[in-house]
Amino acid sequence: MSADQTLAFDPDCHIFTGCGFPAPGLHTFMYEPMFSVGGFDFTKPMLLAILGSLVVVGFFWAAFNKPKLIPGKMQMVGEAGYDFVRRGIVYEIIGKKDGEKYVPLMVSLFFFVWMLNLWSIIPLAQFPVTSLIAFPAGLALIVYVLWVSLTFKKHGFVGGWKNIVGYDKSLGPILPLVVVLEFFSNLLIRPFTHAVRLFANMFAGHLLIVMFSLATWYLMNGLGFVYAGASFVMVLVMTAFELFIQAVQAYVFVLLACSYVQGALSEHH
Amino acid sequence: MNALLLAAAAEEQPPLIPHLDELVIGLIAFVIVFGFLAKKLLPNINKVLEQRREAIEGGIEKAESAQIEAQSVLEQYKAQLAEARHEAARLRQEATEQGTAIIQEMKAEGQRQREEIIAAGHAQIEADRKAASASLRQDVGKLATDLAGKLVGESLEDTARQSRTIDRFLDELEEKAEAVR
Numbered sequence: 001m002s003a004d005q006t007l008a009f010d011p012d013c014h015i016f017t018g019c020g021f022p023a024p025g026l027h028t029f030m031y032e033p034m035f036s037v038g039g040f041d042f043t044k045p046m047l048l049a050i051l052g053s054l055v056v057v058g059f060f061w062a063a064f065n066k067p068k069l070i071p072g073k074m075q076m077v078g079e080a081g082y083d084f085v086r087r088g089i090v091y092e093i094i095g096k097k098d099g100e101k102y103v104p105l106m107v108s109l110f111f112f113v114w115m116l117n118l119w120s121i122i123p124l125a126q127f128p129v130t131s132l133i134a135f136p137a138g139l140a141l142i143v144y145v146l147w148v149s150l151t152f153k154k155h156g157f158v159g160g161w162k163n164i165v166g167y168d169k170s171l172g173p174i175l176p177l178v179v180v181l182e183f184f185s186n187l188l189i190r191p192f193t194h195a196v197r198l199f200a201n202m203f204a205g206h207l208l209i210v211m212f213s214l215a216t217w218y219l220m221n222g223l224g225f226v227y228a229g230a231s232f233v234m235v236l237v238m239t240a241f242e243l244f245i246q247a248v249q250a251y252v253f254v255l256l257a258c259s260y261v262q263g264a265l266s267e268h269h
Numbered sequence: 270m271n272a273l274l275l276a277a278a279a280e281e282q283p284p285l286i287p288h289l290d291e292l293v294i295g296l297i298a299f300v301i302v303f304g305f306l307a308k309k310l311l312p313n314i315n316k317v318l319e320q321r322r323e324a325i326e327g328g329i330e331k332a333e334s335a336q337i338e339a340q341s342v343l344e345q346y347k348a349q350l351a352e353a354r355h356e357a358a359r360l361r362q363e364a365t366e367q368g369t370a371i372i373q374e375m376k377a378e379g380q381r382q383r384e385e386i387i388a389a390g391h392a393q394i395e396a397d398r399k400a401a402s403a404s405l406r407q408d409v410g411k412l413a414t415d416l417a418g419k420l421v422g423e424s425l426e427d428t429a430r431q432s433r434t435i436d437r438f439l440d441e442l443e444e445k446a447e448a449v450r
Contacts, residue, residue, distance in 0.1 A: 026284055043290075049295055050297075053302045057310075061305070061310065063314075065313065067316075068317065069324060078314070082314060104303065104307035105303065108302045108303040133284060134291035135291060139295070139299060142296075142299070196285070
């Protein structure tokens, strides 16, 4: 299917054969292009990203294309997911009145991120697309642009800057310190952490699953079979854990996006 | 270590630097999702959710109005029942009063008739007594004078009768009798 580097080790390499453990590393996240058009290299993660978006659209198409007053099974599941983001996140953080406008964005973000995370444990795909910084960075960039433009639209140029740097006269002598800190924290560090939080979680999770999978294979020799069993149990445990983390990280990503939008819309402190 | 891995290692780049190609693909993939959801699918479901909300609220309103109607009917029924009870009680009271009045009247009538009869009896007795007494007085006077005439041998009738002696005697007798009684 693809030039998967995680399989780019000698299948005959086992313990007690003088072969070292082919530990996973950064190269685990590098893919040879499947094909190249002009200078553009199309890789497996890109394919998974496109497929992921098609899966999300396909699901919601099946659920919401011809919605009925009395929902079918698909519609019921779709409504539950939609309601979870709409009521559970957007209404909670931004409020019903102001938040309604941002529901489509947040719903898209949640299910897109969740799907890209989910690829991690889906057989054959087995790679969380969000463990490549470019994907979370793109999404964080969208939220960042929205946040900045909303801030200036709501508060005007001066008010917008005051909102961003947390300008508050009552702070007195520590005001300059707060302004500098808030400036860096909000404008420069926040989009970075927003993307990296998702990226790092998925990166680490994938690394663990790959590590235990490789170790299971590597240990399958002689006495090593005992350890291989333990390692395989860890593969199962980590897979289950990742299933949980994938949903949590999608939730956190959208939760933060909502709280940024809310911060832009609120009166400055 | 095979050639593929070495090639990959040579290509390694810092993991926190976004790959431009991936960034573009990621944004395109997201825009696909956002476009479909925001333009078509979520408005679809919002419409239906709104309709459902209205349907449910309509149902609730209907149920509420039915309940109010049932309540008013119940109150009407209760009022009618209370009225009927009042009426029955009033009738019973009236009947009792009427009965009492009739009994009272009858008693009074009876009493009156009894007294009338008694009074008539008394009057009759009195009249009889007076008549008897008058005739007795005459007879006794006659008998006495007759007797005295026979005793003295001549008729004393006229003189004795004309004198008030006998009458006085009889009155005395009467007085004595009264005193004894």
